[in-house]
Amino acid sequence: MLFAATLAAQTPAPGAAFRFERPIVVAADGPHRLAIDVPLLAGGNPFRVLSRSGAAADRAGRDVVATATGGLTDLRLFDASGNEVAYLLVPNPTVEPAWRAAIAILPVAPVETEKEKTSGFEADLGGLLMIDRFRIEGLSPPYLKRIRLEGSGDRARWTVLAGEGTVFDLPDSRLRQTELSFDAGSYRYLRVTWDDARSARVAQAPSVAAREISTASVRAPLTTPVAFERRPSEPGRSRFHMRLPGGRLPVAALALDVAGGHVLREVEVYEARLAGAEAVPALIGRGTLKRVEQGSLAAVALRVPIEAPIEPEIDLVVDDGDNPPLDVRAITAEFAELPWIYFEASEGSLAARYGNPSLRAPNYDLEAARPALRIERVTDATWGVPRTRTADENAVGAAPPLPTVGAPVDASTFRFVRDIPAGAAGLIAVRLDEAALAHSNGMPSRFGDVRVIDEDGRQIPYLVERSSEPLSIDVSLAKLSTRPGALGPSRGSETVYRASWPYAGLPSPRLVLSTSARVFRRPIHVVSEREPDRPHRDPWVETLGTAMWVHADQDTPAPALVMPLPSVDATQVLLIVEEGDNTPLPIGGARLLLPAYRMRLFRERGQSLRLAYGRTDLAPPSYDLALLAPRVFGVSAVDVPPGPEREGRAGGAAAIVSPRLFWGILIGAVLVLIGLIARLVRKPTG
Structure with missing residues (x-):
């Protein structure tokens, strides 16, 4: 519902x-x-x-x-x-909390058997009080103790307030929790039972206080579970895409539930916000996830405060360091008061x-x-x-809708056209895949040649959004048995691979390599083969990137190597691994990370749309963002992948000149040149 x-x-x-x-x-x-x-x-x-x-x-x-x-x-x-x-x-109404200190603390006889080791005390608050929180002070840090807390009004009938609570003060980890919350009730006596099976017995008598409230009917803070999924990411980072129940919700923090073990990782939270003519990732929260475990006890701080998001979709980015990807089991949104x-x-x-x-x-x-x-x-x-x-x-009609179409444009003048599947009305997000990135004018021109066109030839206004996550595509690696001639003579023991990807001209690529080896040191080079030209008589190579890949820990997997590369007008490059006197380094796989973009736009029910690009004579479109932005922010968008790429009527290098006119001009020029040569041949010599 x-x-x-x-x-x-x-x-x-x-x-x-x-x-x-x-x-x-x-x-x-x-x-x-x-x-x-x-x-x-x-x-x-x-x-x-x-x-x-x-x-x-x-x-x-x-x-x-x-x-x-x-x-x-x-x-x-x-x-x-x-x-x-x-x-x-x-x-x-806001009030200062009233803490009532215990007027007396009585020790409880310790228990020490093969199955149980406990100690504790009883605290007298001096009278019946409506309380909902317990605080303990005066213990020397560091400590991490399991605690059982019970409450009573007469010391005869006891109610379990916290069956398995944990209190801790770990200065080195900057983790401290000395309070336990429970359902509000009327109690005079509190009984604390320490679990001494996994930690030393508490020697000194602590000071104890309980928080008094005026009523038990005040509402608890509002929370809701958040749907999330793991998304592609670069090595050393985990990315999670979250969908909130709606846009512009007054969310104040995110609470994470992660798999067991020690945790110490920096996290950031992003959402898309308008910057100029595009939507870009904006930081709305950051924090540190911490958990320290001692046996079955854990000190936990897994909460990230955030600004209230505008969007219903936000992204969580975790810096994994040299650890495995963070195993997030659940995320809960905590609302403001x-x-x-x-x-x-x-x-x-x-x-x-x-x-x-x-x-x-x-x-x-x-x-x-x-x-x-x-x-x-x-x-x-x-x-x-x-x-x-x-x-x-409804007795009152709605205001007229904002215009959803722009000026007409001829789809046949674009080199590439792709169908956008029809569907339900609403906001959609069309992802620009590697084909669109390679064949359009790209972000340097703010995707100036990209248009969305309806069946009547009218433009559909859109907003470009840059995603925080990268676009990942697989790279084919083929080990070469014969050294390419463009590399020249070998300077030592080298392994050469031919890396292939589907399109030339991909923007800002980052090559990611993985290996199963644990201890190694290898220089890595990425080069592009070039044909002879004026400065080079023979085939030659252009160096695109160089890196030193090193790992020296036999007990942990080697992190992937990430090599930033320039945009290259080729679909194949050479990957050279200098092996030295070692066995060849096994390359497990390769992929290419590209900047990811998508377009937000509104689609009418059953509307047939086309994505067109591939022109050099177009300036970036100028849509009325003052009208468009309020409609596309704060609303969930349905991801719609475009159909396969096909060449339009203007396909080819000359998108403006027709093939018939081109060949006519070329034939005419050849005939004129032949006539001039014939006249020169017939001309008598002096």
Whole structure:
């Protein structure tokens, strides 16, 4: 249902005043509050996120680092008679957390058997308190201890608050966690049981405190799982492409779940943002993933704070260093602190309607009640299942759509034309593959010769996006038994390979080589064979790149070699490995990394489009980005690969001159030249 709401939010129905309607169940008369959830955020107008620092905390005492404000301006509530119901967005009041120190600490007799080694203590808070967090201080670092925490009101009946908690203070790793959270409850006594089976017994008596709250009904921070996939990347990096439930969500951080073992890796988070005439990767967050393990205990910090993304698609880049690729098992998005929806209504059902970007926030008389509100004491209402409203249900028509076509252009004047498959209406992303990169004018001209053309010969406006991940293509390696003559005589023991890729003129290529060898040192050269020319009487080679490939650890695999190369007007190059007096280095595989681009554009339902490129006389297209950009950012795009490349009518070197005219001019020039030679031959000598 969340997916359906998100998809419909991104493709509003024509004439819809509100895209969504959602029932609200009110169990009693009087004031009520509603929690803002993910479907509402995905379908309603976006929030702004304000970051805050310091010791500010909400009523439950949670640290608040980001607050969402100014959103859901399009939300309207209606009763069963269709009358509008006033509401307010009310944040949790901020207060300093109140920590209550234990007035007495009593040791618990240790247990030491073959199966169990424990010790601990009981702490007396002095009276019944509503608490939700436990803090321990006064232990000398470094330490990493497994802990069991129980609570009681009378020391007779105990409740497990944390069955397998962990506290640690590791200064060398800059990891510290001395607090445990649990479901709020009323307790006077706390019992701590240390697991001493894998670590030394705690010698000194610590100081203990519990965090008191005023109510147990304050909402927990909103989170949602994120769909992700591993994407191609250069050696030493892991890239993950994530799809959020919608665009412009007030996400404040990403929490990662990774496979076991020590972890210390730098991570960055990117999204596409407009820069000039193209969309480029923009850094929206960075951090360090840390985990230290001692036996079955682990100190963990796997959270990355980020700016609130505009796009529903973001990328996580992990610097793996010399480690294997990071094994990410799950990613969770953590939202900024959200307000409550407060309203006053009688028992029954209400309807919430939202999904109209043009609506401003309402201004109700209910605002006068805000100063006296105590949102933590208000009764909860509950949401029903959202649905998409039909055009017939809306009394107000939608604004006219933005134009989606540009000036006409003749597709037959381009060297290459490719079909873009028809499909559902909406935003699509057409990836520019290696053929398009090789045969178009490329990024130096801002893809000035690339056009998307509909069946009526009209241009479809698009926006070029540069991806953070590279485009990876396989390279064919063939070991040569005969040394090419262009290399000249051998200067020592060398292995020569012929590397082949599908197209000449690929931009900014990086050659990636892998090997199964563990200990080696080899100079590597990449050269291109050239025909004789004025400076060279014989075939010769042009050096494209040189690198020293070294690895000296028998216990770890050798990292791949990455060689930046210039763009070369050939589909084959020679790879030369200087072996010295060693056995030939086994080359396991090769691939080419290229800059990756895609075009964002809108496609009508069933529309037949063509991708055309291959002209030298065109300037970059000038579309109205002020209109286009708001429509293509913050909306999920469906990847659509273009069809196979075929030559247009203008195929060939002379895209403007027809073959008949070319051969006519050539024949005429030959006849004139023959006539001049004949006259010179007949002319009598002096």
